[in-house]
Amino acid sequence: MHTDSNCIFCKIVAGQIPSRKVYEDDELLAFHDIAPWAPVHVLIIPKVHIASMVDVAEAHAALLGRMMVLSARLMRELGVTNGYRHVINTGRDGMQEVPHLHLHVMGGPRPWSKG
Template sequence: MTTTDPNCLFCKIVAGQIPSKKVYEDEQLLVFHDIHPWAPVHVLLIPKLHIASMAEVGPEHAALLGHMTALVPRLMRELGVTNGFRTVVNTGPDGGQEVYHLHMHAMGGPRPWLKG
């Protein structure tokens, strides 16, 4: 596994080659607003390490996934989501994955949402 993929959209966003509306960044993760939101608040949490999908996650990624998951409640509060939220990780073609770089959707805000 490589740390980046030069053809990956999300690796290009991490590298600053494609702009994003950042919400949060640290040494492991970048979080930004989805350009096609399904909810009033819809952000993507992506690891800076290129992992193509959840199907490629191994025990060595446990801390990274824990960090992603534990960060969501804080970010949702900071973004004004007060009545619950949804987290989704699409995996592979049958799971609806469109960008092959592991990412977690965090969505919240008043219902009804347009999609979902």
């Protein structure tokens, strides 16, 4: 599996940095965001290092589909019943802060409104 030793999310996958995990399998890891924008805010990341959506290829289609299906399952399990939002920031102009593909899933009242 491809990893980047300088990537904070790769370090979380490797267990070098703790996280509040909500799901893990051979391909995906989901954990609570450390700076949530909503009452429920989880990140779903592939364990393989993919820097951003710019680097996604046809070979990643099933992995991205699994991320989306998992997001619905996690929101149900975490008690989100009135909708949620998916966000994938891509690149500097897209406000991506960590260069490792990650899906934000935010649920609860007005999850897009911080402050």
